[in-house]
Amino acid sequence: MENYYKLVEKLANQAGGHYRLSTALIKRIRQLVKGLSSFRSEPVNPVNAAFEEYLSGRLQIIEKPEELTEGKKK
Numbered sequence: 001m002e003n004y005y006k007l008v009e010k011l012a013n014q015a016g017g018h019y020r021l022s023t024a025l026i027k028r029i030r031q032l033v034k035g036l037s038s039f040r041s042e043p044v045n046p047v048n049a050a051f052e053e054y055l056s057g058r059l060q061i062i063e064k065p066e067e068l069t070e071g072k073k074k
Contacts, residue, residue: 024061
């Protein structure tokens, strides 16, 4: 179980925080539930699929243009 927490911390750091990580994963999970393309042909748990896509680099968090400009203003 401790390894799981370390993994989540590592992913959160890569994503720019826990909130950004959870938001990105939730968006992808919703897409998978609605039936938008998965990288697999067989049915899978959408939560596991989203985590696996993020871990493998197929799902990336990209900053929106307004987030980039707001960060420079501050």
